[in-house]
Amino acid sequence: MTASETASATERPDFSGLRAMYINCTLKRSPEPSHTQGVIDRSVAIMEANGVAVDQIRAVDHDIATGVRPDMSEHGWETDAWPGLLERVLAADILVIGGSIWLGDNSSVTRRVIERLYGYSGVLNEQGQYAYYGRVGGCLLTGNEDGLKHCSMSILYSLQHIGFTVPPQADAGWLGEVGPGPSYLDEGSGGPENDFANRNIAFMTYNLLHTASMIRSAGGFPAYGNQRTAWDDGSHPDNANPEYR
Structure with missing residues (x-):
C-alpha cells in the first residue's frame, strides 16, 4: 500500500452536507420501546458524528394507506400520510429501512413501506432517470429468530430494483438466541455489546456514507444509457435495431 493509499484509509472523509x-418498521407505536430503534440509534450516532443530517420516521405512527400509487387518497382511500413522508425520503441521500423479523420474514409494516416506495418508482428525475437514482439504500434488522439474511436480501433487492444504489455490505442486524429469548434492548441480551453486530453496523453505515459521497461528488448517478426520456425519444445507446441486422 502506498503512502497516499494509507492516508486515504486513515483520514476521516468529509460527509457534511449529506442527509440520511x-x-x-417496528410493529410498536411510539412511545413504546423498539428494539429495532436500538440498532438504528447506533447507526444514527455514527452518521451524526460525521456531520450528517438525520431524519427518522416510525412508520406505524403514521396513517400509511395500502397500495402502490404515490397518493392512495386519489385511489379510494380517505386519507394517506405517505405523500408527506415520501417528500422526506426524497430529501435524503441515504435511506435505511429498519425492521423486525417475524416468522423468518419482514414485518407487514416493512412490506407496506416498500410497496409505497415502489409506487413512486416510475416517476422521473430532472435527468430523465427514475426518481430514486442517485440515492443510496441499506437496512438494519432485529429479532430473536432466524431470517436476517433472507429479510436483508428482500429489502436490498427491492431498493436496488427501484433505483437506489446498494453499497457493499449494506445490511446489519442482531439476532438473539433463536427462540423466545431476550431481544436487543432487554437486560442481559448482550446485543448492544456484541462486537460482531457493532462491527457490521459500523461497516454498513460507513459504506452508505462513502457511496453517497461518491455519487454527490459525481453530480448524481451517471445518466448515459439509463435515461427513460432518451429511450422513449428513440435514443437506444448500444442497442441496434434487430431489423437492420
Missing part, C-alpha cells in the same frame, strides 16, 4: 432518512 431512517424508517423504523
Whole structure:
C-alpha cells in the first residue's frame, strides 16, 4: 500500500452536507420501546458524528394507506400520510429501512413501506432517470429468530430494483438466541455489546456514507444509457435495431 493509499484509509472523509432518512418498521407505536430503534440509534450516532443530517420516521405512527400509487387518497382511500413522508425520503441521500423479523420474514409494516416506495418508482428525475437514482439504500434488522439474511436480501433487492444504489455490505442486524429469548434492548441480551453486530453496523453505515459521497461528488448517478426520456425519444445507446441486422 502506498503512502497516499494509507492516508486515504486513515483520514476521516468529509460527509457534511449529506442527509440520511431512517424508517423504523417496528410493529410498536411510539412511545413504546423498539428494539429495532436500538440498532438504528447506533447507526444514527455514527452518521451524526460525521456531520450528517438525520431524519427518522416510525412508520406505524403514521396513517400509511395500502397500495402502490404515490397518493392512495386519489385511489379510494380517505386519507394517506405517505405523500408527506415520501417528500422526506426524497430529501435524503441515504435511506435505511429498519425492521423486525417475524416468522423468518419482514414485518407487514416493512412490506407496506416498500410497496409505497415502489409506487413512486416510475416517476422521473430532472435527468430523465427514475426518481430514486442517485440515492443510496441499506437496512438494519432485529429479532430473536432466524431470517436476517433472507429479510436483508428482500429489502436490498427491492431498493436496488427501484433505483437506489446498494453499497457493499449494506445490511446489519442482531439476532438473539433463536427462540423466545431476550431481544436487543432487554437486560442481559448482550446485543448492544456484541462486537460482531457493532462491527457490521459500523461497516454498513460507513459504506452508505462513502457511496453517497461518491455519487454527490459525481453530480448524481451517471445518466448515459439509463435515461427513460432518451429511450422513449428513440435514443437506444448500444442497442441496434434487430431489423437492420
